[in-house]
Structure formats: structure tokens, C-alpha cells
Amino acid sequence: MGRYVIRRLLQMIPVFIGATLLIFLMVNVMGDPIAGLCGDRECDPATAAQLQKEFGLDKPVWQQYLTYMGNVFTGDFGTAFNGQPVTELMATAFPVTIRLTIVAIVFEIVIGITLGVVTGLRRGRPVDTGVLLLTLVVISVPTFVTGLLLQLLLGVEWGWIKPSVSSEATFGELIVPGLVLASVSLAYVTRLTRTSIAENRRSDYVRTAVAKGLPRRRVVTRHLLRNSLIPVVTFIGTDIGALMGGAIVTERIFNIHGVGFQLYQGILRQNTQTVVGFVTVLVLVFLVANLLVDLLYAVLDPRIRYA
Amino acid sequence: MRGATHAKWAACAAAAALAATACGGGGSDSGGGDGGAVLSSSWGDPQNPLEPANTNEVQGGKVLDMIFRSLKKYNPETGAAEDMLAEKIETTDSQNFTITVKDGWTFSNGEKVTSKSFVTAWNYAASLKNNQKNAYFFEYIDGYAAAHPASGSQTTDVLSGLKVVNDRTFTVKLKQKFSTFPDTLGYPAYAPLPQAFFTDHANWVKKPIGNGPYTIDSYTKGSQMALKKWDGYPGDDKAENGGVTLKVYTDNNTAYTDLLAGNLDLVDDVPAAQLKNVKNDLGDRYLNTPAGIIQTLAFPFYDKKWNTTGSDKVRTGLSRAIDRKQITETIFQNTRTPATDWTSPVLGEEGGFKEGLCGDACEYDPAAAKKLIQEGGGLPGGQVKITYNADTGSHKQWVDAVCNSINNALDNDKACVGNPVGTFADFRTQIGDRKMTGPFRAGWQMDYPLIQNFLQPLYYTNASSNDGKWSNKDFDKLVDQANAETDTAKAVEIFQQAEGVVRDNMAAIPLWYQNGSAGYSERLSNVKLNPFSVPVYNEIKVS
Numbered sequence: 001m002g003r004y005v006i007r008r009l010l011q012m013i014p015v016f017i018g019a020t021l022l023i024f025l026m027v028n029v030m031g032d033p034i035a036g037l038c039g040d041r042e043c044d045p046a047t048a049a050q051l052q053k054e055f056g057l058d059k060p061v062w063q064q065y066l067t068y069m070g071n072v073f074t075g076d077f078g079t080a081f082n083g084q085p086v087t088e089l090m091a092t093a094f095p096v097t098i099r100l101t102i103v104a105i106v107f108e109i110v111i112g113i114t115l116g117v118v119t120g121l122r123r124g125r126p127v128d129t130g131v132l133l134l135t136l137v138v139i140s141v142p143t144f145v146t147g148l149l150l151q152l153l154l155g156v157e158w159g160w161i162k163p164s165v166s167s168e169a170t171f172g173e174l175i176v177p178g179l180v181l182a183s184v185s186l187a188y189v190t191r192l193t194r195t196s197i198a199e200n201r202r203s204d205y206v207r208t209a210v211a212k213g214l215p216r217r218r219v220v221t222r223h224l225l226r227n228s229l230i231p232v233v234t235f236i237g238t239d240i241g242a243l244m245g246g247a248i249v250t251e252r253i254f255n256i257h258g259v260g261f262q263l264y265q266g267i268l269r270q271n272t273q274t275v276v277g278f279v280t281v282l283v284l285v286f287l288v289a290n291l292l293v294d295l296l297y298a299v300l301d302p303r304i305r306y307a
Numbered sequence: 308m309r310g311a312t313h314a315k316w317a318a319c320a321a322a323a324a325l326a327a328t329a330c331g332g333g334g335s336d337s338g339g340g341d342g343g344a345v346l347s348s349s350w351g352d353p354q355n356p357l358e359p360a361n362t363n364e365v366q367g368g369k370v371l372d373m374i375f376r377s378l379k380k381y382n383p384e385t386g387a388a389e390d391m392l393a394e395k396i397e398t399t400d401s402q403n404f405t406i407t408v409k410d411g412w413t414f415s416n417g418e419k420v421t422s423k424s425f426v427t428a429w430n431y432a433a434s435l436k437n438n439q440k441n442a443y444f445f446e447y448i449d450g451y452a453a454a455h456p457a458s459g460s461q462t463t464d465v466l467s468g469l470k471v472v473n474d475r476t477f478t479v480k481l482k483q484k485f486s487t488f489p490d491t492l493g494y495p496a497y498a499p500l501p502q503a504f505f506t507d508h509a510n511w512v513k514k515p516i517g518n519g520p521y522t523i524d525s526y527t528k529g530s531q532m533a534l535k536k537w538d539g540y541p542g543d544d545k546a547e548n549g550g551v552t553l554k555v556y557t558d559n560n561t562a563y564t565d566l567l568a569g570n571l572d573l574v575d576d577v578p579a580a581q582l583k584n585v586k587n588d589l590g591d592r593y594l595n596t597p598a599g600i601i602q603t604l605a606f607p608f609y610d611k612k613w614n615t616t617g618s619d620k621v622r623t624g625l626s627r628a629i630d631r632k633q634i635t636e637t638i639f640q641n642t643r644t645p646a647t648d649w650t651s652p653v654l655g656e657e658g659g660f661k662e663g664l665c666g667d668a669c670e671y672d673p674a675a676a677k678k679l680i681q682e683g684g685g686l687p688g689g690q691v692k693i694t695y696n697a698d699t700g701s702h703k704q705w706v707d708a709v710c711n712s713i714n715n716a717l718d719n720d721k722a723c724v725g726n727p728v729g730t731f732a733d734f735r736t737q738i739g740d741r742k743m744t745g746p747f748r749a750g751w752q753m754d755y756p757l758i759q760n761f762l763q764p765l766y767y768t769n770a771s772s773n774d775g776k777w778s779n780k781d782f783d784k785l786v787d788q789a790n791a792e793t794d795t796a797k798a799v800e801i802f803q804q805a806e807g808v809v810r811d812n813m814a815a816i817p818l819w820y821q822n823g824s825a826g827y828s829e830r831l832s833n834v835k836l837n838p839f840s841v842p843v844y845n846e847i848k849v850s
Contacts, residue, residue: 030729030732030733031730031736031737032736032739033732035732035733035738036730036732037440039363039752040750040772041764041771041774042739042772044442044443044455044457045458046442046455046456046457046458047435047438047443047455051438081354081355082352082354082355082356084529088528092529151561151564155564155568163564163567163568163570164556164562164564164571167530167554167555251557253560253561255562264557267730268730268731269354270730270733
């Protein structure tokens, strides 16, 4: 197990370097970021040159990348164009997005898996068909439509919630945005669980458990669910990364000042430091989440052993 | 009135959270302003640090407008430059100015505003090493080239044209005659700065200190700024509310929704998608007033195809092929007005706005357009590509509409196509690298309400915003002449002659004047937008 983890951690290094390099190059080919700083006019050449020097943009790209990576390893992610250190932006944005992700994941696990188990156990019944139809609708409607609709209905028409999230972004405020963010994944989780449960329900060990006279609850939770959860855990694990980085739409609709907003603004303003910094952290989150998922397999299914 | 209750709660919550002021005004108190109540307003994250000479966009400008007062202030209604901190600005030759600062002004930290507060601030702004993006504002002052050389390193940190005479007086020597120079001094870049700005810069930027009607109570970068009325403010334009809470919104649609739900008091950027509903939603709580912004199509005069004799006819033809009226009505819901000159209605007739100066050249006439383009030798390469940045605003919609209009007028489906560029920065890079091959989007938001500001930076040879690199000796001569003219009325007249040169060459196609728009909640009254499309916060009354 220990050796496996070390091997996986070592594998992360090339993935990490490759990903950051790609992002760095992509942001760089978008043109000169200084040109966008002066509004609808040309920056005066002397100031532009001075700014380029200050942000290190006058050096060749490979050199910029090396300097940047060197700084990253000492914990310095550079400075955004508004004079704020990127680490400061991260310190405000990541907690918000992490809260949002937690809310979304909780929804996925609680509602998604429950619905999946219910429908899986009652395959073909009206409940099953109903939920299947519902998930189909949720999957086919884009997130921004669900988001705007809920915002308008709950926020403006009925006045149940505030349409926008304040800068504190407490858990309470994030429930509706979290639900919107989770909606599509939630539908997938339901379908995955349903299929998996329905399949395993006919397997020998379940029949044995039932034959042993175990209570139904125990059969479902200990025997059936545990074995059926492997694909679901994989999905949810990779979804953590996707939710954190892919919340741009939801964050804009509900005025959440999280990672998605910072990335969006960074891209619009062509702020290399912000974009690369945030993406680097997101890459790390993806890698760690993936590793954790793989380790969870062993817990769920004792037959899986890592060496 | 669910909406109103909500608004009150939001304001109370904001005030309580920020420990700003107790939430004044009980529920029964309605009508009339409550001097202690705080209003909330939508905001965008300022792109640059909040230094006066480093802020060149409206979001940062909003804050500077509240916390700073300069020598002059532009009247929120007429746009006229009026003395604020200046007791008098005297000159005999339009080149050497003696400025006397009013007595009794202080910064909110108690420090006196003296002539030195101005001179050190201006020196800081002009000095190359300080990376101030508005440094070019000081280029007319003698000694700018030494403090801000075009290349190489600066030889001095101070402008030789600025001299402190005594505590309240300083002199300015310009490198050329510039009669309207005093009227430019209302721009925030010319604001005075307290000592703290220089001695403790890092902390100053975190929480700027100025001399305006508001002070900053708390500032959380990227999310919120709470401004409080400064009770000791010595000026006449004291704040008529207890303060303003600026909230950063990720999207202007969200801000608008928040306004409808009663969580926000003021939105100063009504999203284009909502323009159709805004009358229904807000009734007379919606403002749509002219702002000093004009949109034009500029041309790359460095490209030989656009710099031939006869190409002026092609440009005029294109101008006549654009149905401005229809586009402003259908796409912009009358929040923009067809342009008939190259300035803006906010200047007023005295200031140099002349309706119809463009004449026939801006009137939609497909037949004449066709004829003119034919006479001029046809479209270069058989097609024009209008380049624009697709990331902000509704540029795509109007560029497509302009192209449709041109295509219809010329009976040619391929006469005009849009050429989107992904980001604004890339758009600017391509313009800076002179890579334009056809007309491109050019917007101009005035720095100060003077006709000079609409002409010289845009069309003078090698001027800072002359993106098309247009150059015309007659125009340059007239502008020089107008700048040297001490009589304002005469100067304006000469500037209009120069504008005539722009028209005859069709150096840029004027499209439309842009309005500022805002919507507000029932709690507010006396809401106005100034010519810079920024709400006049200090005059807003909250009930």
C-alpha cells in the first residue's frame, strides 16, 4: 500500500509539470496582457515596457516558465495586475468554492445514491420510471437555465432566498447554488447507482445473504450497496475536481466570488499569474482526488489489494 | 411591499456586518432623505490598484470620485469645469499658470491640503518608475520627457515645470500653449495626495485616504467596499446619505436580479438583455442619460489599401450604408443615439457639440453609398472585415447588424463580415502591432468634457489613442491653433473646423453616442448620472 502511494505521488510530478506548462503556453499565445490594461487606447510605450519588465514579460517564454515554477515551489504565485498577490486571491476564493463543492457533493451523495438505491431495487416500477424521466430532464437542461430559473423563482418571485450570495458565502446561502451545481452530476449518480444495484441484486452473494435470513436493511447496506458503489465513487471522486473548476457558470449566476469567478476574470484580463496559479492548484486537487478514489476501492472491496 | 422591506434588511445587515453605522430610519419614516442611511450599489472589481493616476476605468473611477476632490470638478449636469479646490488659476499666455489652492481643505486624516500635496502627487504620477498608467496626462507639463522618457531611463523624478511658491500657490509651465488646460484639472489623475501615500504606500493602497465627501470604512478587495460619509468634509457638495456600500458582482445580470428582489439599491449598468423589460420592472426608477462616450469605426491608415486617394469616398460610402437609427432602436433599445458628429452631446453646444456636423456623410442612403464606393474604387479586396473583441459588451450583435446593413445597401452578401477577437487584451495587442486590415471597433470615453479631448488624442498625428495612425497636416495645424487660442468660444470654433477635416476625410466613421443607464430601488431619490456615466453618489437621498 505504502509503495503504491509513493509510486502514484511520483507519477504526479510529470503530470503536474506538463499541465502547468500547457496552461502557461496557452495563456501566453493569447497576446500581450499589458495591452489590455490601458482601456481603449494604447499604453504609452515607456510605461508598457516598464510594466512588462516588472511582470517579467520581457523575457522569453521558457525563461518566464522556469522563473514562475521556481517561485511556485517557494510558495510565491506572483502578483495579479491589481497589485494583489495571487496567494491572497486563492485564500479568499478557495474556501468559498470548497464550501460550494461540499454542498454539491453532499447533495450528490445523499439524494443521488438514495434515489439510485430506491430505483435500483424497484426496477420497472412507476418510481423507477418517474425518476429516470426526471434525471433525463435534468441532464438535458443546461446548468445556466436551471440556475437562472431557480434564482428568478425562489429569489425574486417567491422571495424565499436572496438571489445573490454575499461575500461571506455561508453554507446556508450556498444550498441553492450547490443544488444547481450538483444537478447534472446528481442525475448521473442516480443512474449509475441504479444500474449497479440492479445488476448486483441478482448476484450470488446477495442471494446468499438473503438466504441466511439477514434483515433486508443489512443486505442492502452491507452487501449490496458496498459492492455497487465502486463506479459511483470513481465518478464522485473525479467530479470533485470538475465541480471546483467548472463552477464558472453557477458562480457567475449566483454572484459567488470563488475559483470560477477568479478564473473567468483572469482569462478576460489575460492575467497569466492568476490563471496559471489557480489551474495549478486545480490540477493538484484532481490528482489527489484521483488517488483517494483509487485508495477507496480497497476499502470498499477487500479483494482489491495494492502492492 | 416585500421588496422594500428586503432592501432595508439588506442595508441593515450590510451596515451591521461592517460595523459602519447603526441602521437609521425606522419603518414608519418615509419620504424625505435620511442623512444617516447607507445605500448599496453594484460594482466591478477595479482592474488596477486604486491610485488616482493609475485608474483608467469606470469601476475604480467611481471610488476616486467619492474619496477625492481635485482643483476643478465637473458639474454633474452640465459637465462644466467648476473651481473646487482651486481658488484661482491665472495665466497670461496660456502656457504659464499660477494656481492658488483654497484654504481650509484637509485630507480625511487631518493633514492639510497644500500646493505641495498637488505637486508631489503630479510628480509621482509622471515619474516613469512608478508605472502610473495615466502618466501621459502630464505630458503637456514642461520636463515630462526627462521624468518619463519614451525609451531609456529617467534622469529626474520631478517635473521641472512644477514649482511650489508657498503653501497655497504653485506654478505650472507647459511645453506648449494649451488654453483649456485648467479645465482638464477635474480628472482624478490630478488629485492631491496625502503624505501617507508616499510614506506608507502599501497600507494606503489597502485603504486609500483622500479629501472627498466620503471616507473608506472597510475594503475587502474583490468583494466589497464600505464608504462612510465624512462629517468633517469642508466642501459644499457634502454627502446627503450616510454612506455607500459598493458590492462586487460577478455578472451585471445578477446585480439586476438583486435590485428586483430588493437586495440592492442601485445598479449603474443595466444588462443589454434586460433593456426590453426595464421599463416594466422599474418604471421611472430607470435612468437613461447621455454619457461622454462615442463609438466609431476606425481605419488602418498604415495599410496602403486604406490610404489611397479616393479611399475617403469608400469610407464615406460605408458610413452612408449604415442604418444607425434602426440599429440603435432594435439592438440598443434607444440607449444609444445615432451620431452626427465626432464629439458627444454632453459637451453642450457651447462646449463644441454640433449636431449634424457630419451632414450627409452620416445619413443612411444605400444608393449614394453604392455610388460613393464605386467612385472610390470599390471595397479594398472586395470585402471589409470589421474587427472587434467578442468578450465584453454586445459588440458581436452590433457589428453583425452593421455588416448586414452594409451588405443590404450594397446588394452584396459578402461585402462585410465581422472578425471577432477572443479577448480585449488580444484585440489591443493586434491594434498596437498594426495588424488591422480593415475597419475596427473604436470606443472613446472622454477623460474630461472638452471638445479637445474628443479630437486631439484620437486624430492628431501620433497621438496616444490614434489607433489608425491617421495623419493630416491641416487637422494638426487647426488643433495647435485652437489650443493656443485664449478665447474659449473661438477655440471651440477652430476645433469644429478641425472636426470638419476629420469629416471630409472620414478618418473614422461615427456610429452612435452611448448613454449611461441605471436602475434604483424605491428607497432612493435624486439619483443622477454624471457625464462620465457614474452615479452622483453624494447627492443621492435615502429614505
